[in-house]
Amino acid sequence: MASAPPSPSASDSAAPVDVAIVGAGISGLATAFWLRRDHGISPIVLEGAPSAGGLIETATESDFIFDRGPQSILAGDPDVEDLVRGLGLEATRIYAPPATRNRFIVRDGKLVPLPLGPVQFLRTPLLTAGAKARFFGEPFVPRGPRTARPGESVGSFVRRRLGPEFLDSFVGPFVSGIYAGDPDRLGVASAFPRLAALEARGGSLTVGAVRKLLGWDGPPARLPANGQPARRGLFSFRGGMAALPRALAADAGAALRTGVRVAALREPSTPEGPFGLELAGGAELAARNVVLAGRADESVELLGDAVAPLATIPYAPVAVVALAYRRQDVAHALDGFGFLARADAGLAVLGCLFSTTLWADRAPAGHVILTCYVGGVRAPQRATADEADLIAWVREDLAATLGVAGEPVRAHVRRIRLAIAQYEPEHAARIASAAALERARPGLFLTGAWRDGVGVRDRIGRSRELAARVASTTRR
Numbered sequence: 001m002a003s004a005p006p007s008p009s010a011s012d013s014a015a016p017v018d019v020a021i022v023g024a025g026i027s028g029l030a031t032a033f034w035l036r037r038d039h040g041i042s043p044i045v046l047e048g049a050p051s052a053g054g055l056i057e058t059a060t061e062s063d064f065i066f067d068r069g070p071q072s073i074l075a076g077d078p079d080v081e082d083l084v085r086g087l088g089l090e091a092t093r094i095y096a097p098p099a100t101r102n103r104f105i106v107r108d109g110k111l112v113p114l115p116l117g118p119v120q121f122l123r124t125p126l127l128t129a130g131a132k133a134r135f136f137g138e139p140f141v142p143r144g145p146r147t148a149r150p151g152e153s154v155g156s157f158v159r160r161r162l163g164p165e166f167l168d169s170f171v172g173p174f175v176s177g178i179y180a181g182d183p184d185r186l187g188v189a190s191a192f193p194r195l196a197a198l199e200a201r202g203g204s205l206t207v208g209a210v211r212k213l214l215g216w217d218g219p220p221a222r223l224p225a226n227g228q229p230a231r232r233g234l235f236s237f238r239g240g241m242a243a244l245p246r247a248l249a250a251d252a253g254a255a256l257r258t259g260v261r262v263a264a265l266r267e268p269s270t271p272e273g274p275f276g277l278e279l280a281g282g283a284e285l286a287a288r289n290v291v292l293a294g295r296a297d298e299s300v301e302l303l304g305d306a307v308a309p310l311a312t313i314p315y316a317p318v319a320v321v322a323l324a325y326r327r328q329d330v331a332h333a334l335d336g337f338g339f340l341a342r343a344d345a346g347l348a349v350l351g352c353l354f355s356t357t358l359w360a361d362r363a364p365a366g367h368v369i370l371t372c373y374v375g376g377v378r379a380p381q382r383a384t385a386d387e388a389d390l391i392a393w394v395r396e397d398l399a400a401t402l403g404v405a406g407e408p409v410r411a412h413v414r415r416i417r418l419a420i421a422q423y424e425p426e427h428a429a430r431i432a433s434a435a436a437l438e439r440a441r442p443g444l445f446l447t448g449a450w451r452d453g454v455g456v457r458d459r460i461g462r463s464r465e466l467a468a469r470v471a472s473t474t475r476r
C-alpha cells in the first residue's frame with residue numbers, strides 16, 4: 001500500500017507516520033530504500049549523527065581518498081545488484097582488479113601468498129604435509145555430536161574438521177579480517193552459518209570449497225531484477241564507499257532527518273495506538289511502526305529490560321589507520337588485496353589492505369595508500385591508543401612486512417570503540433530476545449549488524465527481507 005511521504009517540518013506530535021526508522025547506517029537506509037521501492041511506503045529516517053552512513057565513511061584530503069570503515073562490498077547478490085542499479089550508481093561502480101585475488105598471510109614476519117588452487121595448496125609453506133593430508137581427509141571426518149553443535153565455537157569446529165594448523169594459518173586470520181575477533185569466542189552457527197549448515201547436511205567443507213573454486217556451484221538461485229547474473233568479486237565506488245549512503249540519503253530526500261537522536265521510545269497506549277518517539281531536544285514523533293537499526297546496545301537503551309540479553313553482545317574495538325606513501329618508499333609490489341596476520345605473527349596490525357591496488361582513484365599518481373586495522377578482541381586496548389602510538393606501531397609493522405621506508409605523506413586514523421558485533425557461541429540465545437519482543441509488540445522491528453550478518457552485502461539483503469516484513473504488518 002502506498003503512502004505519502006511524511007513531512008519533516010510538520011508538527012512532530014501531529015498525525016502518526018506509517019514507519020519511523022531509527023538509524024541511518026546501511027541497515028536503516030537500505031530498509032528505507034526497499035520500503036519505498038518494493039512496497040511504495042515512504043518511511044521517515046532519524047539519524048543522531050550529523051550525516052548518514054554510520055560506519056561507512058570516506059574522508060577526502062586534497063587528492064587522497066580514505067575509506068574510514070568498510071572498503072569493499074561483495075558483488076553478485078541479487079539484492080545488492082538491485083540496490084546499486086536502483087540508486088543509479090552503476091556508472092560510478094568500480095570492481096577490484098584481478099590482481100587482488102592474491103592475498104597474503106604474515107607468518108614469521110614474512111608475507112606468504114594464500115594458495116589460489118589445489119597445486120599451490122600442495123606447495124604452500126603455510127601448512128605442514130600432515131596438515132595438508134588432514135585437509136584432504138576432511139570429507140571423512142565424522143560430523144560432531146548433534147548436541148554440541150549449537151554452541152560450538154569456530155575454533156573448535158575448524159580444529160575438529162580441518163585441524164589446528166588450518167585454524168591458525170587460514171581461518172584465524174580471516175576471522176580477524178571479518179570480525180576482528182577470536183575464533184574461540186565466535187559461534188560457528190551464528191558467525192559462519194553456511195559452514196555449520198554444510199556440516200549439518202552431511203556435506204564436506206573441502207568439497208564445498210573446491211566446487212566453489214571450480215565454479216561447479218551452478219547458477220544462482222535468484223537473479224537481479226534485470227534477469228542478468230551479476231558479476232562476481234569485490235566492488236566500491238569512484239570517490240569512496242560513502243557514495244553508497246550518499247545516494248541512499250538522496251533517494252530518501254526530506255524523509256531523512258540527520259542530527260536527530262531518538263532519546264526514548266514510548267509503547268502504544270492501546271494495541272492500535274502509535275509508538276511515541278521522544279527526540280533529543282524534547283520534540284515527539286508518533287509512528288505506527290518503528291524499526292530500530294542501531295547497534296545492539298543502542299536498541300537496549302531504547303527498549304530496556306525486554307531485550308536485556310542484547311546488552312551482552314560484545315563489540316570489538318578497531319582503529320583504522322590509513323597511511324599514504326610515495327610509491328618508491330614501499331619495497332613490496334603490492335600485487336594483491338592485502339595481508340592478514342596470524343595471531344602469533346607478533347604484529348600490532350590485524351591486517352592491511354593495499355587500498356590503491358584495489359581502487360586506483362584513491363591517491364594521486366606515484367602514491368599508495370595502505371589501510372591497516374589495529375586492536376580487535378585480542379588487543380582491545382590498542383584500538384583506543386593515542387593516534388601517535390597507533391601510527392608508530394603501524395609504521396613499524398609496515399617496515400617489517402612490506403619494506404616501507406620514509407615518512408608517510410598523509411596519515412589518517414579513526415578509532416571505533418564499538419566497531420564489530422561479536423557473534424559469540426551464545427549469540428542465538430541473545431538475539432532470541434529481539435525476535436520474542438517483535439512477536440509481542442506488533443509494529444516494532446529490530447535490525448542491525450548484530451543480527452544476521454555484519455557485511456554490507458548481508459545488511460542490504462536482510463534489509464529487503466525486513467522491509468517485506470514491515471510492509472506485511474497490519475498496523476496501518
Ligand SMILES: Cc1cc2nc3c(=O)[nH]c(=O)nc-3n(C[C@H](O)[C@H](O)[C@H](O)COP(=O)(O)OP(=O)(O)OC[C@H]3O[C@@H](n4cnc5c(N)ncnc54)[C@H](O)[C@@H]3O)c2cc1C
Nearest residue numbers: 023025026027048054055070071072262294449454455456
Ligand atoms: C573498520 C570496519 C571495517 C569494515 N569493513 C567492511 C568491509 O570491507 N566490507 C563489508 O561488507 N563490511 C565491512 N564492515 C562491516 C560493516 O561496515 C558494518 O557491519 C555496517 O556498516 C553496519 O551498518 P549498520 O547500519 O548496521 O550500523 P551502523 O553503521 O553502526 O549505523 C547505525 C546508525 O544508527 C544511528 N543510531 C543509533 N541509535 C540511534 C538513535 N537512538 N537515534 C538516532 N540514530 C541512532 C547511529 O548514529 C548510526 O549512524 C566493516 C566494519 C568496520 C567497523
